[in-house]
Amino acid sequence: MPRPSPKKVPMREQPPEERIKNFNEVPLGYTPEEAIQEAKRCLQCKEPPCVKGCPVEIDIPGFIKAIAEGDFKRAIHILKEKNSLPAICGRVCPQEDQCEKLCTLSKIGEPVAIGRLERFAADWEAEQGDVEIPEIPPPTGKRVAVVGSGPAGLTVASDLAKMGHEVVIFEALHKPGGVLMYGIPEFRLPKRIVEREVDYVKKLGVKIITSFVVGKTKTVDELLQEYDAVFIGTGAGLPWFMGIPGENYNGIYSANEYLTRVNLMKAYLFPEYDTPVVRGERVAVIGGGNVAMDAARTALRLGAKKSMIIYRRSRNPSTLPCR
DSSP states (O other), X not given: OOOOOSSOOOOOBOXXXXXXXXXXXXXXXXXXXXXXXXXXXXXXXXXXXXXHTOTTOOOHHHHHHHHXXXXXXXXXXXXXXXXXXXXXXXXXXXXXXXXXXXXGGGGTSOOOOHHHHHHHHHHHHHHXXXXXXXXXXXXXXXXXXXXXXXXXXXXXXXXXXXXXXXEEEEOSSSSSOTHHHHTSOTTTSOHHHHHHHHHHHHHTTOEEEOSOOBTTTBOHHHHHHHOSEEEEOOTTOSOOOOOOTTTTSTTOOOHHHHHHHHHHTTGGGTTTSOOOOOOOSEEEEEOOSHHHHHHHHHHHHTTOSEEEEEOSSOOOGGGOOOO
């Protein structure tokens, strides 16, 4: 067996000088040939450490082996046995700190591009226009209310539906998806991908009710009178402020408000949508995580001449560059 390449198969993407002028998705995905080439790098470990790093314990060697053999349909079936949101997870799940971090190939070079291959399989299925719905067992008679339609709520709802339970998701905003819809920018996770995955969850039998604020429209106690169980998946959407002078001035946003205005009020389609959001020429973002990077990159695309990251720790690769 030939020694696998120490490098991942590169993924094509928009050049920096082009992508800072639009909100189109930056990575362009693998072709079937590229996906097969990358999948063949997998060592097919007998005791795969990558699976231990996956929160939902996907059979990672199994779906990658199917891709390597050109059996993309089997690959997506294996993925969806444990994960109903593969197109989303393939794009924004932190594989570098989970499955890929434990990949055996990391000892000699770069790990297998597990996330890219997951994205490929999900997108391939969608392109075929033939998304299969698994056989749902007979109804158990149990009813479950899920509060929040973000990644946690969608995952719990889909898993429960596949067990035969009746599931209803209650979402406060007017569109389902939670942080996937209002928090992550279009260029990193297109809305059409979120809508596609939400549609799959609906086809499993899950009902989604939007513009329903649990705690005001109905309380959890009231839901418990109608449902056998309630799952609360409201996420971490509320911002944390620093308590410093000036943070309530005009033109100062929490990342939550800024990204929500841009995403749900479609500021990225200006002037078609005249969203009330400040477009600064010099923008400073305090923080250095994913949300800070999303805000800084969004500001560039909205016309900022300079977008800066202000970070309390030392400089590291995750803060470079804001493109």
